[in-house]
Amino acid sequence: MSNDSKLALIVSDSAKAQDGARALLDSHPWVPANEADVLVVLGGDGFLLHVLHDLLDRGINKPVYGMNLGTIGFLMNGPLEDGETMAGRVVEAHRVPVRPLCMDAITQSGQKFSYYAFNEVSLLRETRQTAKLEIRINGRVRMEELAGDGILLATPVGSTAYNLSAHGPILPLGSRMVAMTPLNPFRPRRWKGAILPESAQVELRILEPGKRPVAAVADQKEVRDVAVVRINATAEKELTLLFDPGFTLEERIFAEQFQV
Structure with a gap:
């Protein structure tokens, strides 16, 4: 991803995700999903899966960056910290191919x-x-x-x-x-x-x-x-998920195996 990547915001209907979206709306020049290079998804794992299935149904292959505003959020990234930007997060994110x-x-x-x-x-x-x-x-x-x-x-x-x-x-x-x-x-x-x-x-x-x-x-x-x-x-049918450095899906899978 580059700093010039166009980002679209896709938000779950949950109150938590809607509140998070309002806080992000003015932080980036968002574009419609059909014009975007990357889809930023706010919600939980279930909503992210819904978005992935929608991409499959429509034959669209765009990287997806999930931000956890749901419950467990195993497939999602954490919220923005002070001084961080969504564009910066996406640029540094690691790509993980997922096959259904x-x-x-x-x-x-x-x-x-x-x-x-x-x-x-x-x-x-x-x-x-x-x-x-x-x-x-x-x-x-x-x-x-x-x-x-x-x-x-x-x-x-x-x-x-x-x-x-x-x-x-x-x-x-x-x-x-x-x-x-x-x-x-x-x-x-x-x-x-x-x-x-x-x-x-x-x-x-x-x-x-x-x-x-x-x-x-x-x-x-x-x-x-x-x-x-x-x-x-x-x-x-392979699609791509994006994860923050140090918080990758692979790291979370390792962590799950060493929980006591």
Whole structure:
């Protein structure tokens, strides 16, 4: 980025983000998003994911700098300090490429849906009945039956979110790996999941779908009563996040692994 980069401000509807935007409006000559070189996003992680998905849907690839005015803000940067400018922050920021997973889901009625996920794709039981899944990787059956609450596949960016809460592994950025983590597995009870190369083609088939309905969720998009779900990483949909020096996403991933 250069000092001449044009910046656009995209703000969450939350009161906190709106207040923060008012404080920034006069600090920089903002431009409309379609004219900008960089998008500055105010809000939380959920709103940032919403913006990334909107860019994908519109076929736009512009670097995104997030500023935390939400709750956790793992994917965001901190607020401006006294004497700092937004232009200066953006110029010094590090670029981090993020690749989404593509989820292709087919429902029991034969409908087909395709959605992208920057954090994770989750398969979750819809009722009190345990979900039963067959796991295929690169066309080969690797597990004939997984019984439990479901399963998820997480990107390195998403490995510290739902995946970590489900006791899945944290993946370093740039590892080009995907974490496959079971959710409360009943059979096989001691299976902890797997780490797969990003190139792996994953297919999850729902066993007894009529009795044991399963929903598939790609970040914020849900498909209910699925029969088959296919998941793979998509390099051609890569986007870019910007992070402050010393507060990079990679540093935060390291920190998560050494918390006590």
